[in-house]
Amino acid sequence: MKKAVFQGILIVTLFFGTWYLLAQIKWVTIFNIQKKTENTEQKLGEIFWDVFKKTGKENTNKNVKNTIDSIVNHICETNGINIAKIKIHVLEKDDINAFALPNGHLIVFTGLISQSANQEELAGVICHELAHIELNHVMKKLIQEIGFTVVGSITSGSEGATIIKEATKLLSSSAYDRKLEKEADIKAVDLMVEANINPKPFADFLYKMSDKETIKQFTWISTHPDSKERGNYILSYCKTKSKQYRQVVTAEGWFKMQQELKKSE
Amino acid sequence: MIQSNNFRYSPGEHEAETASSSYLMSLIAIIVGAPLPILNLLATIIFYLSNRKSTYFVRWHCTQALLSQLSMLIINSFGFWWTVSIVFTAETISNEYIAYMISAIAFNIVEFIATLYTAVQTRKGKHIEWWFYGGLTNILCKESR
Ligand SMILES: [Zn+2]
Numbered sequence: 079m080k081k082a083v084f085q086g087i088l089i090v091t092l093f094f095g096t097w098y099l100l101a102q103i104k105w106v107t108i109f110n111i112q113k114k115t116e117n118t119e120q121k122l123g124e125i126f127w128d129v130f131k132k133t134g135k136e137n138t139n140k141n142v143k144n145t146i147d148s149i150v151n152h153i154c155e156t157n158g159i160n161i162a163k164i165k166i167h168v169l170e171k172d173d174i175n176a177f178a179l180p181n182g183h184l185i186v187f188t189g190l191i192s193q194s195a196n197q198e199e200l201a202g203v204i205c206h207e208l209a210h211i212e213l214n215h216v217m218k219k220l221i222q223e224i225g226f227t228v229v230g231s232i233t234s235g236s237e238g239a240t241i242i243k244e245a246t247k248l249l250s251s252s253a254y255d256r257k258l259e260k261e262a263d264i265k266a267v268d269l270m271v272e273a274n275i276n277p278k279p280f281a282d283f284l285y286k287m288s289d290k291e292t293i294k295q296f297t298w299i300s301t302h303p304d305s306k307e308r309g310n311y312i313l314s315y316c317k318t319k320s321k322q323y324r325q326v327v328t329a330e331g332w333f334k335m336q337q338e339l340k341k342s343e
Numbered sequence: 344m345i346q347s348n349n350f351r352y353s354p355g356e357h358e359a360e361t362a363s364s365s366y367l368m369s370l371i372a373i374i375v376g377a378p379l380p381i382l383n384l385l386a387t388i389i390f391y392l393s394n395r396k397s398t399y400f401v402r403w404h405c406t407q408a409l410l411s412q413l414s415m416l417i418i419n420s421f422g423f424w425w426t427v428s429i430v431f432t433a434e435t436i437s438n439e440y441i442a443y444m445i446s447a448i449a450f451n452i453v454e455f456i457a458t459l460y461t462a463v464q465t466r467k468g469k470h471i472e473w474w475f476y477g478g479l480t481n482i483l484c485k486e487s488r
Contacts, residue, residue, distance in 0.1 A: 079482060081478055082475060082478035082479045082481075082482060085474060085475035085478060086475055086479070088475075089414075089475050093418070093446060093450060096446040096449065096450075097439075097442055097443055097446045098442075099442075100441075100442030100443075100445050100446055101438050101439045101442035101443075102438075102442075103438065103442065104438060105438045105441035105442065106436065106437065106438055106441070109441075111436050115435070225431065226430055226431070
């Protein structure tokens with residue numbers, strides 16, 4: 079009996095030992111899986127961005143571009159995110175929305191910028207989307223929703239325009255699953271704190287929006303439901319951090335940009 | 344890992360054939376139902392149940408075949424569901440996954456060869472006890488019935 083138990087333990091150990099030792103080898107690099115996934119992501123990013131480019135005009139206002147760039151660059155620099163990886167696009171649209179596409183494309187609608195009461199609110203939404211990018215949620219969501227094979231055939235160009243449109247819609251106007259959203263919220267607060275941006279206005283923003291969830295133009299809030307709950311846990315997570323906060327762009331710069339956005343409307 | 348022992352009695356021709364078949368069953372099932380790890384276990388279980396009242400030699404070898412299938416089932420189902428979750432969910436291929444699959448395949452090959460060897464030897468009426476599984480079978484399978 080003792081002998082059998084001993085031998086049993088040895089066999090189990092042998093299996094897990096083999097597994098553990100083999101896992102030390104970088105198979106993913108050997109088989110080039112990383113590179114293949116990166117290529118797929120790059121292609122998908124281009125395909126989806128092409129679709130969006132056609133649906134709206136890119137905002138060319140220098141003030142808007144500078145403001146958004148300074149905010150994004152500041153967040154990336156302080157958090158060690160490779161700026162070259164993030165491709166930010168501002169589109170002229172009244173919808174209050176921002177979302178991430180594969181390969182670091184980050185789309186922000188002018189509607190979101192002009193409806194943000196302050197730069198912290200806008201930075202909060204941007205950080206949340208950056209978190210989706212950093213945590214590789216975009217590809218996860220795509221594969222979860224449309225499957226491995228369809229993603230593959232979109233990349234290889236054998237998928238029709240309708241499917242691509244559907245997939246694009248999925249990324250811009252539907253929610254990630256709850257777990258991923260919460261992860262992104264927490265990571266967003268981390269990014270903000272590291273960038274010395276006060277996360278509290280972002281939580282307040284969610285609170286404020288919780289009773290406006292039904293407003294149609296508020297796409298970002300409708301794709302990110304349960305604002306009250308989110309505001310709550312963001313707020314309680316903020317409290318565990320204490321830091322000196324400051325503003326990324328000057329109050330004047332922010333005001334000027336808002337004025338110019340209003341003018342162009 | 345494998346040793347040939349003397350059984351308490353020498354099995355007759357028919358006994359040797361049935362005992363050998365219990366190993367063959369799982370071999371055939373592996374070949375037929377390779378991707379679905381449950382198939383070879385099912386085949387072995389059915390064979391085990393139908394020979395429950397058979398002679399000690401036959402019961403002993405059915406039990407050993409079943410036990411080895413059971414442990415393979417655990418290893419293979421884990422690998423099976425891990426693969427399914429990579430294809431259908433957001434799971435991605437990792438070093439751990441590839442390492443697991445290689446270990447699983449290696450264990451399967453060893454088990455396959457051992458099963459094949461034992462099927463041939465039991466057919467000749469030889470009593471083959473596997474390392475660990477033989478000992479476990481001795482505990483679970485008693486002569487008096
Ligand atoms: Zn989100």
